[in-house]
Amino acid sequence: MKTREVHLKARPQGWPTPEDFAVVEAELAPPGDGEVLVRNLFMSVDPYMRGRMNDVKSYAPPYRLDEVMYGGAVGEVVESRSPDLAEGDVVLHQSGWREHAKGPAKRFRKVAPIEGVSFSVYLGALGMTALTAYVGLLDIAGMRDGDTVFVSGAAGAVGSIAGQIARQRGAARVVGSAGSDEKVAYLTDRLGFDAAFNYKSGPVRRQLAQAAPDGIDVYFDNVGGDHLEAAIGALRQGGRAALCGAISSYNATEPPPGPRNLGLLVSRRLTLKGFIVSDHNDRYPDFVREMGGWLRDGKITFEETVVDGIDNAVDAFLAMLRGENLGKMIVRL
Amino acid sequence: MKTREVHLKARPQGWPTPEDFAVVEAELAPPGDGEVLVRNLFMSVDPYMRGRMNDVKSYAPPYRLDEVMYGGAVGEVVESRSPDLAEGDVVLHQSGWREHAKGPAKRFRKVAPIEGVSFSVYLGALGMTALTAYVGLLDIAGMRDGDTVFVSGAAGAVGSIAGQIARQRGAARVVGSAGSDEKVAYLTDRLGFDAAFNYKSGPVRRQLAQAAPDGIDVYFDNVGGDHLEAAIGALRQGGRAALCGAISSYNATEPPPGPRNLGLLVSRRLTLKGFIVSDHNDRYPDFVREMGGWLRDGKITFEETVVDGIDNAVDAFLAMLRGENLGKMIVRL
Secondary structure (H helix, E strand, O other): OEEEEEEEOOOOOOOOOHHHEEEEEEEOOOOOOOEEEEEEEEEEOOOHHHHHOOOOOOOOOOOOEOOEOOEOEEEEEEEEOOOOOOOOOEEEEOEOOEOEEEEEHHHOEEOOOEOOEOHHHHHOOOOHHHHHHHHHHHHHOOOOOOOEEEEOOOOEHHHHHHHHHHHHOOOOEEEEEEOOHHHHHHHHHOOOOOEEEEOOOOOHHHHHHHHOOOOEEEEEEOOOHHHHHHHHHHEEEEEEEEEOOOHHHOOOOOOOOEOOOOHHHHHOOOEEEEOOHHHHHHHHHHHHHHHHHHHHOOOOOOOEEEEEOHHHHHHHHHHHHOOOOOEEEEEEO | OEEEEEEEOOOOOOOOOHHHEEEEEEEOOOOOOOEEEEEEEEEEOOOHHHHHOOOOOOOOOOOOEOOEOOEOEEEEEEEEOOOOOOOOOEEEEOEOOEOEEEEEHHHOEEOOOEOOEOHHHHHOOOOHHHHHHHHHHHHHOOOOOOOEEEEOOOOEHHHHHHHHHHHHOOOOEEEEEEOOHHHHHHHHHHOOOOEEEEOOOOOHHHHHHHHOOOOEEEEEEOOOHHHHHHHHHHEEEEEEEEEOOOHHHOOOOOOOOEOOOOHHHHHOOOEEEEOOHHHHHHHHHHHHHHHHHHHHOOOOOOOEEEEEOHHHHHHHHHHHHOOOOOEEEEEEO
């Protein structure tokens, strides 16, 4: 059968352009013994994918040129040659960036429908991005009851969940930054942040000092750069920062200047800790139990920005890098 | 009675000069009820004292202008009006920078003589600087058997002990940096470092790559600046840096540039953690037990650079900031 998939055609220098990608028609043989064929319903576009477009060894191997990329996706089994999955099952897997996925059944995890909620939730509020928020806030930064928490990129897929988990877990004050006034309003009006600011409206350091005049205990970093320097300056004694990624640097062609105030790590006994969510998959059951409860009880809100069709997947990815999404950016296939 | 003490006369801008200090004659009243009078035998000069000369709130209040400074010292009780201490007892305390100390007996801790070892050991290998090495390496950086460990400023009071503790605790490889070829030879020939380099002889990054070609697991930072950036670049997955202080910046009038490679904290899951030894006094008994055993068994070597007389105390402090000491800088009074 014929299907379509997105290839990486050139390694981007700085900001990617549509010409670095191509939607390619491909021939797919029927599934072999033990395999399933899945029609993808939704695929994820995430900041970490930018790193995989570079030809550098990182925590995951780079995407290959002229081959299909990959990433999180949810699909429906349309043909099964495995006893473990049946036609009609909906599955979560890593063969995104394509209309159909095929492979051994064990690479596909069956997910349960949730009443009134799209299956795309398994790419967002019950998916890898929300697990990132959960692990980063609770395990890496060790957030405690009564902490003041600052989340950068707080209207994005990870940040919007991190701020809300902080609230549910007893943070005294939750502060967020985002890249537009509309997002700032979303944080305070819809997600229950105590304060938020538009980092394009003025220096982060000054705006953070206004939003958290007594300083912060925990910083959840999605942005890096001047956000990280400002957060270090605001951290109180014993403060902890979970470093999740630095979207501000992903398309930089020069290394950005580092924070000039690392001396504060000593005098204030601060900790900066980077992490990769895939090291923490053992926390998934705890996460699903706790997050599932919050979602069921309406205590956590999530937003998706949905783009239709594989022809628009690259545009969705680029828009996400520019920060045009509110909550999780999803491509519906 | 008359005694002499060292006052801070002016807050240094950048590098301190002798004119920022004065040795002043002072009148000391006899000890009151519950107090002791101590004749100081040795006093400590340490890098952290530079920070206390600035008028900024840090983890300790700044020294006051035109008053006596303070710091670790060992002395002999010459008059006691407390049942807790007797004349002739040797005590460790925080009233250094003066020839005599006086105060409530509880501020003075009696120390035992160790055969063949000067009482100044309680300012060095059994003192605060060695406890700093112990806590930083084992608790903050969490050094494990088989780790490759890099210590900067490794010929100094803290670094020389940190490297040797790493060796005793099963490090696979111990690497150090120091500021002269003589110190480098001391590290490899006397202290058992596997490799060492003179950071004035070339870029730290390149020399560290030669000394630890497979990377490092633990970095003990006494220097900051380009040492920290080079160490971050060398840390392997899950690596940990204990930040103890950054002598490279203490006399800087401009904030030094920060490390440009903090993105590695995420991809390699690295941790940077600052600490202050006074938060960890509960580890003193473990430290004394373990370090005392190593010293007794001749497994840990230490060096002191001894300067005589309170008139030379400021010169000793300045020489220590310039790195002219080997091991612990001590003033004998």
